[in-house]
Amino acid sequence: MTAFIDKLTAGLSRVWSGFVRDWERSLRAGNYPETTRYNYLLAACQLARYLAEHSPDPDADDAAEDPTAVTRAHIEAFQAWMIDTRSASTALNKHKALQQFFKWLQLSEEEIDRSPMERVKQPKTPGRLVPVMPEADTAKVLATCKGKAFTQLRDEAIIRLLCNTGARLSEVGRLTVEDIDLNTDSVRYHGKGSKDRRVRFGPRTARAVSRYLRSRAKHKGADLPQLWLAERGGRPLEPNGIKIMLKRRGLAAGLSGVHAHRWRHTFAHAWKRAGADTGDLMLLLGWTSEDMPRRYGASAAAERAQETHLRIGIGDH
Template sequence: MEAGATPASGNVAAADTTVLDAELQAFLDWMTHERRLSPNTVAGRRRDLEGFIHWCGETRIGALSKIDLHAVRAYAARLRRLGRDARTIERHLSSLRAWFRYAVEQRGMANNPALEVQAPKPPQRLPKTLARDQLMPFLDGPWADTPADQRDRAMVELFYSSGLRLAELIGLDLPDLSSDLGEVRVTGKGSRTRILPVGAQARAALQSWLMLRSQWASAREPAVFVGQRGARIGRSTVAQRLHHHALRLGLDARLHPHRLRHSFATHLLEESADLRAVQELLGHANLATTQIYTHVDFKRLAQVYDQAHPRAKRTRKPTSGPPN
């Protein structure tokens, strides 16, 4: 049962949510065909909103016109009582705002009742990264010459070289790679496309994989990364393979794609202190997201500031003698 769902109690009959179900499907179709949002985004909205509709049925709400500010607040409060964290509640509210905004613009809903409902503020959590002395031995292998190992090595190197999200890596097609493998074109959140540089080690790993890829993939398969059956690799397979290699190579940390992305951003920002450049590479729409995402040691930033800012350098006071 979804987060907001509550079982029926007593003899209170649940409302018929057929109308709400139809309205939701219209919204999902609009996101898919008109907005052309990613399947992952649409699936996430579906999960959140189906949970809300289930709750509407149990609280005897059967139409959009019956959903008001108090109903949305009650649903958010229900999620809180069930122990959902602030980020999860905000995600559900974001899905509701998006659906009701569409309903106001396209379906004649009077207003958006979720606009004024706020989730509790989440505690700021810094992302977990891998230290360089942890990560470099892992990247350097050893890796076998099999198609599976060479594919996995190329994926790991590309995650760390270019800061890709998991969906971005899985979605790569052969035309997205430049002829010299020095650049890769990815489509990120909001269908935003960006061109990313590929480091020397990642280029070499990609080249090794592409030389073996035809053993698994047919000439008609566009995906860069495929499984043994020749189809585009799946999310769970990538996660399983990273975990497998982390154990095999003795990496003393839980490894997943986003941790490699975190490490990419952190290490790059520590060296460059160029927040705007890291923002562009990560594909973040807002700079604030990058600031949270990249876990930078304040002492490191303070050191860069003292060295670089023309008004930051302090003049030492003379130790003895009167001023000239």
């Protein structure tokens, strides 16, 4: 994480850099997941850079030097800039991260009396539907992994775990060798909020994982604890590397928009279609909010409604 912080804070004022580093230590002490810490820190550093390089406000110079000088107007301008240059959903993620940063400055560090986020409204985001992944498309992606080369075996195991367990990309990407249990054909995921859960997988996934582990044992870096290894260099394959791999495999299969979250939505859709228990789905996918089952698989809700309509046959008897 030190290398990430050095990169993130490069070019920032000494005061901003110092606060970001102290916040990272506080987040680590609070046992926040590494991905969450990185996203939080990135948002704070992006705000600092915006104030120094892009803000049209002549009064932004002080805020670019010291986060305690940031005002509500600075935040709103940054949020609007994020919507214009990225997207509303990205701006929303930055909003949530900055809420935590200024809350820390106010309550933990007592550096400010009031948070500049106090009356800043969250950006509204369009309710985009994530399309499910048809079985035929999954088969096409898996077909690009046929063979006995290390990357082919690794990529098939990753894809089968994603579609067979509905896990998050970060959860699959952060697995260790010890998280896999081939005696019970199950995997231990480390979910959000440091919540662990064990999920069973099917025989085809078990075979793919077992074949990968045999190949991994002969690969450079086999002594590393991380489950997924890069093709070269004896180093781990990071979640972002998996993201890139999935996109590449998708394009090779003639498909666009292939990403891990589509299999998570597909898992939820298939579970609902089978009429299985929503509480069990929440346990398997690591959800604590009952809103999540309604959100996931929403893109296929109309399809499920049509199927139910045909099955019941209202007014057609």
